Each structure stands twice: as C-alpha cells, then as structure tokens.
Amino acid sequence: MPKKIIAVDMDQVLADMEVPFVELFKREYEVEFDDAEAYLVDHPEVDLNMTIRELYPYINTYEFVRNLPVIKNAQMVLKELQEDYIVYIATAAMDIPKTFSAKYEWLEEHFPFIHPQQFVFCGNKEIIQADYLIDDSIRQLKRFNGTGLLFSSSLNQKNTEFIRVNNWEDVREYFQSQKQ
Amino acid sequence: MPKKIIAVDMDQVLADMEVPFVELFKREYEVEFDDAEAYLVDHPEVDLNMTIRELYPYINTYEFVRNLPVIKNAQMVLKELQEDYIVYIATAAMDIPKTFSAKYEWLEEHFPFIHPQQFVFCGNKEIIQADYLIDDSIRQLKRFNGTGLLFSSSLNQKNTEFIRVNNWEDVREYFQSQKQ
Numbered sequence: 566m567p568k569k570i571i572a573v574d575m576d577q578v579l580a581d582m583e584v585p586f587v588e589l590f591k592r593e594y595e596v597e598f599d600d601a602e603a604y605l606v607d608h609p610e611v612d613l614n615m616t617i618r619e620l621y622p623y624i625n626t627y628e629f630v631r632n633l634p635v636i637k638n639a640q641m642v643l644k645e646l647q648e649d650y651i652v653y654i655a656t657a658a659m660d661i662p663k664t665f666s667a668k669y670e671w672l673e674e675h676f677p678f679i680h681p682q683q684f685v686f687c688g689n690k691e692i693i694q695a696d697y698l699i700d701d702s703i704r705q706l707k708r709f710n711g712t713g714l715l716f717s718s719s720l721n722q723k724n725t726e727f728i729r730v731n732n733w734e735d736v737r738e739y740f741q742s743q744k745q
Numbered sequence: 746m747p748k749k750i751i752a753v754d755m756d757q758v759l760a761d762m763e764v765p766f767v768e769l770f771k772r773e774y775e776v777e778f779d780d781a782e783a784y785l786v787d788h789p790e791v792d793l794n795m796t797i798r799e800l801y802p803y804i805n806t807y808e809f810v811r812n813l814p815v816i817k818n819a820q821m822v823l824k825e826l827q828e829d830y831i832v833y834i835a836t837a838a839m840d841i842p843k844t845f846s847a848k849y850e851w852l853e854e855h856f857p858f859i860h861p862q863q864f865v866f867c868g869n870k871e872i873i874q875a876d877y878l879i880d881d882s883i884r885q886l887k888r889f890n891g892t893g894l895l896f897s898s899s900l901n902q903k904n905t906e907f908i909r910v911n912n913w914e915d916v917r918e919y920f921q922s923q924k925q
Contacts, residue, residue, distance in 0.1 A: 682868030683869060694871065710874060
C-alpha cells in the first residue's frame with residue numbers, strides 16, 4: 566500500500582509565533598508583564614486582532630520569521646512519522662511574501678530530514694492533496710478534503726469540529742492509534 | 746455544482762524560458778545563430794541538459810525570472826477559464842529558491858486577475874488537489890491525480906501518454922469541448 570501523506574502547517578504548529586509576538590508587543594507598546602493571558606484579562610481594551618494588524622509590518626520580515634523558535638517535540642515526532650508517512654510542509658506564505666526565503670531557510674535548518682521538494686508555499690489549502698492536515702487554522706481545515714487535526718493555539722480554543730491535538734505528543738499518540 | 750479546479754504550471758506554460766535561455770546561451774558561450782534548432786543539429790556535441798546545469802547560476806536569479814516574457818494568449822485564455830473554473834498557479838519553485846520573489850512579482854504583474862491565495866510554490870506536484878493540471882513536465886503529470894494536459898515544449902515532443910496542447914488556443918479548445 567502506498568504511504569499516506571501528512572501535510573503540516575508551519576506557523577504555530579512547527580514555528581512558535583506567540584512567544585516572539587509577545588516580545589514584539591511589549592517592545593512596541595512599551596509595556597511590561599510576565600503573564601500575557603493575565604495582561605489581556607486586565608486590559609480588555611487591547612484588541613488582539615487589531616494589534617496583530619498594527620504589528621504586521623514587523624511580523625512580515627525576514628528577521629522575525631527566520632528567528633522563530635521551533636515548537637517542542639515537532640522535530641522528533643515528524644522524524645518518526647516519516648518512517649510510515651510522506652510528510653509535506655504546507656505553509657500559507659502568500660499573505661507574507663517578504664518572508665519566502667526566511668521560511669525556506671528556517672525549514673532547511675530545523676527540518677533537514679524533510680526534502681525541499683516536500684515544502685509547499687500556498688494560500689488557500691483547498692489545493693492540498695493529502696490524507697491528513699495538521700493546522701491551527703479552522704478556516705484552512707474547513708477547506709481541506711482529508712482528515713483535519715486542529716493544533717491548539719490561543720485563537721482556536723473553543724472549536725469542537727475537528728480532532729484536537731494540544732501538542733506534538735498528542736500528534737504522535739493520534740497516529741499511533743491509527744496503526745491499530 | 747462547485748467549480749472545478751485547474752492548476753497551471755508557470756515555467757514554459759505561462760512564462761517563456763526558451764527565448765531568454767537561448768539569449769543567455771549565445772552570450773555565455775559567445776556564439777551566434779538565428780535558428781536554435783538548426784544550431785543544435787549542426788553541433789551534436791552540445792548536450793542541452795548539461796548546458797542547462799552549467800547556466801543554472803544565471804537562471805536561478807531574480808533578474809532572469811522577473812523578466813521572462815509571457816507565453817502568447819496565456820492571459821486571455823486564463824481570464825476566460827476563470828469564469829467557469831477556479832484557477833491555481835502551481836509552480837515548482839523549490840528547485841530555485843532564490844527566485845521566490847521574482848515569481849510572485851511576475852505573477853502579480855502579468856496575471857493580476859488571479860488572487861495570490863491561488864499561487865502555489867511547490868516541489869513535487871503529487872500534493873496538488875485539482876481536476877486538471879496543465880504542465881510541460883511529464884514527471885509532474887505522472888505524479889498528479891487528476892487529468893493532465895501536456896503543454897508542448899522542446900523537451901517533451903515524443904510523449905503520447907497525455908492529452909497534448911501545443912499552445913493556449915489548444916487549451917481553450919480543450920475546455921470548450923469539455924462543456925458539451
């Protein structure tokens with residue numbers, strides 16, 4: 566039987582955007598706090614979506630994307646999954662065209678065991694032909710034809726439509742359960 | 746019924762690589778001719794695949810890709826096809842990562858009626874979920890799951906496995922015949 570294909574989103578699934586975003590937020594708005602969630606509760610006037618739009622010129626840069634930290638266990642679990650599956654990285658890069666090179670170099674550095682022929686920079690993921698898609702975006706999972714796994718992030722907490730994975734250990738467990 | 750999806754390759758289908766490649770060849774090897782095919786017949790010692798590899802450092806540049814001419818009628822026919830189909834551009838960009846920006850800007854300039862969310866920069870096109878793929882690469886068409894249309898180029902003349910389209914008027918005719 567041919568190997569099944571797993572497509573994996575990059576931002577917030579492989580690359581941690583949240584920690585660097587909080588640092589950027591503190592620096593640009595000149596505020597100081599330790600707990601971002603507590604800060605947002607104490608400051609209901611902060612509109613997170615508006616803030617992301619305002620800080621977008623700093624996010625859509627080579628430096629920001631090239632230096633994102635890797636999400637815990639992503640490398641180890643993807644390396645394991647490659648034994649039984651074909652792994653593609655499918656990242657919505659068309660929103661942030663200035664970061665193409667940063668994304669490519671980042672993937673080459675942190676995921677050298679995935680061939681660049683298996684990188685996909687796209688927009689709408691309805692075009693992705695795979696058996697599974699691991700993504701934090703509900704919108705993208707809805708467009709996708711195969712089985713969607715919702716990777717938890719602070720913006721998708723309430724959704725119950727998709728199989729939820731909270732971290733890469735959950736991903737590993739999900740695919741182990743598929744073997745039986 | 747939802748619209749069907751047509752994925753379209755870029756190099757040698759939308760963008761003419763051959764004319765600029767011949768110019769590059771003449772300049773770098775300091776030769777002069779009018780008819781490239783006749784030149785190759787007269788010079789059997791020229792190995793085209795080897796030459797492409799040798800000239801690759803000039804091809805994998807922003808300048809070369811950004812200035813490629815558009816293949817005749819591609820714009821007109823794709824604009825028409827968009828009325829009945831969803832059109833994606835799927836280009837194998839992972840071989841030439843230095844040209845991401847050039848490809849994006851070129852598509853935005855020459856195909857402004859196709860939304861960047863419908864651009865896909867990929868490697869292996871087995872990952873493309875579409876009903877049709879128009880491509881000059883036999884290798885990519887073989888990997889693709891839907892109906893492949895082979896766009897003629899000097900490197901694929903002998904293949905008979907796929908529906909052949911010699912130019913964009915043939916593409917238009919093919920899709921008109923699908924309507925009936």
